[in-house]
Amino acid sequence: MSDDNQASPEAIEALRARFQAQSRRAQAYYTVMHRAREVTGSDEAANTWMNAPLPALDGKTPAQLVNDGREEDVLQYIDGLQSGS
Template identity: 45%
Template structure:
């Protein structure tokens, strides 16, 4: 049931090839690879992307969702914004609830 929900959500916008500007933030982060806040952000981002990939079955869809899909339950912020705001655990609970058929 969750797989259908996330796949439907991902299908709202077409996937496109990544561009250099898509990696601007990651390039900037890579300049301070030992910074604890950078490492925490990267770990949290990977946790969320992995959870979304497990549900959707497609890493490209999961990445697109993470960067672009506004989430109504979180005041239309994207998953990436929520991770930046330190709300990774809330986001992972939401993704888990989708998997269980709750929120989606």
């Protein structure tokens, strides 16, 4: 590989950071989907729920909140559903 084709340390670090952020979001989405399946009873129902705007979440979808890094808000909402709060 010639020097012209090598990525700079800054570019490699930027890629690493982007990969880590994407991995974190994917793990968060998986965690929320797993909990949503417990409540809704199926993958299809959980997927529909994840993409439905909810008044209790300021009209946002659970998927939007997860993408914004707010998966804990969604998990707390699910906890409330499970406990009947």
